[in-house]
Amino acid sequence: MRKIFKKINDYGVLVMFSHTIFSLSFALISMLLAGEGKLKPMVIFWILVAFMGARTGANALNRVIDAEIDARNPRTATRQLPQGLMNKKEILIFVAICFGIMVFAAWKLNTICLILSPIALFLMIIYSYTKRFTWMCHLVLGVTSAAAPVGAWLAVTGKISLIPLVMGAANTLWVAGFDIIYGAQDYDFDTKNGIHSIPARFGVENALKISSVFHILAVIFLFIVGVLSPELGIIYYIGLSINIVLFIIQHKMISADNLKNVKIASYSINQVISIVFLLSGLIDCLI
Template identity: 30%
Template sequence: MAKFIQILKDINELIVFKHSVFALPFIFIAMIVASKSGSGSMWFGFGLLVLGVLCAVSARNYAMAMNRLLDEDIDRPNPRCSSRPSVDGRIGRANLKAFIIANAVIFVVVAFFINSLAFWLSFVFLAILGGYSYVKRFSSLAHVVLGFCLGLAPIAGVIAVSGEVPLWSVLLCLGVVFWVGGFDVLYSLQDIDYDKGAGLFSIPAIYGQKSSMFISALFHGLCVIFWTLFVWAGGLGFWAYLAVLLSAFILYKEHTIVRADFNKIDKAFFTLNGYLGIMFFILVWIDLW
């Protein structure tokens, strides 16, 4: 029993399950907005809820494990990453590959039971999620690609409910793209020296600290614009606009914290961004209700 618990702990450390808080709220935002506009009710059914959660969890497990597998040569020399289970031997490459395949199969099978569009796009989604790790080796756009990986969450949510991709879901997706891209640039400041030495193409490594702070702020400005357009295109009201306003304030605080003390990047990255997604979902739910 103790060994099984340790395996679960190692898997949790591998995929950092708590980071699901970034994508899940936006999946559910897309699902309740789509359901409300289609049927007049936010409730899309218990079955679809279960299938949606299974898709979200399996897709994220696949993406994180694939990232750990492909980044092993980068992570091993990096002091911040050298203790990861995929690097220190707690989870071997064979087991890691099996975990990746299992979650990919679960994602595709569950998507099949949602609808035909979800099924066929599941292969495209897996290709995008799996390909992210390669981008950092040749392009500083890796931060935006990571944002797009999480931005697929609301697209997947609306496809699950309505089987289509309306304009408002694309705008919500773009907001997530630049939200994640912006805070990933900040997070990468921790590895600026290592990335330079390893020849990686992170924005901090290529453009330096000061320019990276500006680029991150620019990304977050675009995020707020796209989320405002999402609220407008989705026909939402006061509470949804309040969600965007509060998100802008949280992002401002995030930049203030990082500018004042780089040692608090983790606080800005995990705590504030986690609160942002949950707050956004609650206020959109109140608006629709």
């Protein structure tokens, strides 16, 4: 039993399970807005299954694809694959199972989700390679994350609409923005090893400015989501106001000369932002 729990913990660490909230919050709010209070339990179930399969498989695959890069980077050399604590074959089998579950869940939802599932798979696979040839890798990650709210809407309605596209734009810019902050700490390694990123391409100071612009645009898109959605009201806007303050704190606590709080700024604060967004949206949708 102890070995089973250890293996579960190993995979939780591998796929950064605690970061699930980043896209889950957008998926759930999109699902609720699409359902207009009339969601079927099995639709909710299969949306969650599809989300977890996609998200878990994508993160595990990322670790395999980046194993050699991680081994060279002092910051990531202690991860499980570089340390030999897990092997690639085992993880790739796990990835195949996760992606298979995602496609099966898409089939159970509706035809359009099944037809579009290869696009989602492509994004989840290609993202990990983009840092090898383009500094726009952060935006590719954002677009991949944005598949969650767009996919959830399609799962409920079977058709696309302006609201999930605007929410997807917000999700894209929000994720890309904090990924730039996270990537700033690897500036020296990336520039020396030919890894592409916005910090490596434009310098850390300019990268942080770009991140700020992305987050300003994300807030604007989230405001538009509120305007377009009759279900969202004062509580949603209170949550958005709280998140604006959190965005400001996030960008005030780091600078090109001071990156010691980069993990708090890029991940910890954004986990709180995700929760605030989820709770404020849930309350407005459900009351």
